[in-house]
Amino acid sequence: MTSSLKVPERRTQSDRRQQSEAELLRAAAELIAEQGVAAATFENIGLRAGYSRGLVTQRFGSKQGLIEALIARLQTRLEAVMDDRRLDQLDGLEAVLGFVDAFLTNLSRDGEMRAYFVLLAGAVADVSDLRAPFALAHKGAEERLEAMVLRGQAEGVIREGLNADATALMVGSLLLGLSTQLLIDPGMDLEPIRETSLAMLRTSFAA
Numbered sequence: 001m002t003s004s005l006k007v008p009e010r011r012t013q014s015d016r017r018q019q020s021e022a023e024l025l026r027a028a029a030e031l032i033a034e035q036g037v038a039a040a041t042f043e044n045i046g047l048r049a050g051y052s053r054g055l056v057t058q059r060f061g062s063k064q065g066l067i068e069a070l071i072a073r074l075q076t077r078l079e080a081v082m083d084d085r086r087l088d089q090l091d092g093l094e095a096v097l098g099f100v101d102a103f104l105t106n107l108s109r110d111g112e113m114r115a116y117f118v119l120l121a122g123a124v125a126d127v128s129d130l131r132a133p134f135a136l137a138h139k140g141a142e143e144r145l146e147a148m149v150l151r152g153q154a155e156g157v158i159r160e161g162l163n164a165d166a167t168a169l170m171v172g173s174l175l176l177g178l179s180t181q182l183l184i185d186p187g188m189d190l191e192p193i194r195e196t197s198l199a200m201l202r203t204s205f206a207a
Contacts, residue, residue, distance in 0.1 A: 021059055023049045025073045028066060029115035037122045040066070067119060068133055074116040075137045081106050082144075092152020093205055096145060096171065097198055103175050104194040107182065117179045138176075142168045152205070159207050171201070 027049035031040045042056040045066075060066040085102045087095040107113055123130035145168035152158030174197065182188055 017059075020049075020051060020055065021069070022073075024051060024056055024059060025066075025070050026112070028070055029074065029112040032070075032115040032118050033111045037118060042066075064130070067130060071116070071119065071130070071133050071137065074112055077110070077112060078103070078106070078116075087148070091155050091157050092148050092150070093157040093202070095148040096152065096158075096205065097201060099145060099148065100171065100175065100197060100201060101194065104178065104190055104197065107179060108190040108194075113179075114183070117183055121180065121183060138172060142172050144168075145171050149205075153207075157207055158205050162205065167205070 024045055028040045028045045031044055031048060040063075042063075043053045046053045046056050056066070060069055081102050082099060085098045087098050090098055119130070120134050122128070123134060142165075146164045149158055149162065149164040149167045153160055153162070153164065178190070178193060178197075182190070
């Protein structure tokens with residue numbers, strides 16, 4: 001009689017490396033969100049993820065390398081949230097509002113996003129070289145918002161008189177400010193702020 005048991009596939013070295021890196025980065029994000037950047041030592045990260053301190057060093061080389069990898073991971077997570085909303089299928093106004101809605105909804109639920117803004121605050125306060133990857137990430141978001149505004153103006157759903165670049169920067173600054181305020185006041189209720197922000201932006205932008 002032939003056995004119906006399926007032999008589990010062996011994971012490749014690349015698979016194991018990707019898994020260990022993801023688990024280490026998740027552990028680093030949790031430590032940063034809970035206790036601040038100083039708590040994210042290689043020893044603490046390894047302990048939380050169930051790996052050795054040496055593996056953290058091997059994977060990322062330095063604290064700078066770890067933080068840059070973490071910034072990239074958190075930025076990818078945020079982009080995935082936006083992609084799930086299928087903003088490109090909406091008109092320009094609804095796309096802008098959908099971007100804001102997705103960001104604020106996720107901000108209140110995702111502990112790893114808190115780690116992103118803790119890192120950002122530290123980079124600004126320390127005049128760190130890490131400001132560059134943050135600036136690049138934020139520029140990408142600004143350009144995406146600007147494209148939505150221009151599309152909305154072409155579609156006739158966003159007022160023509162608005163400067164698209166300034167509008168995108170203002171929306172990004174609103175989200176950045178709320179993210180920073182949440183670091184200061186973790187108990188802040190974002191839901192009424194989300195609703196108010198969406199209503200205010202719709203009224204201000206609609207043609």
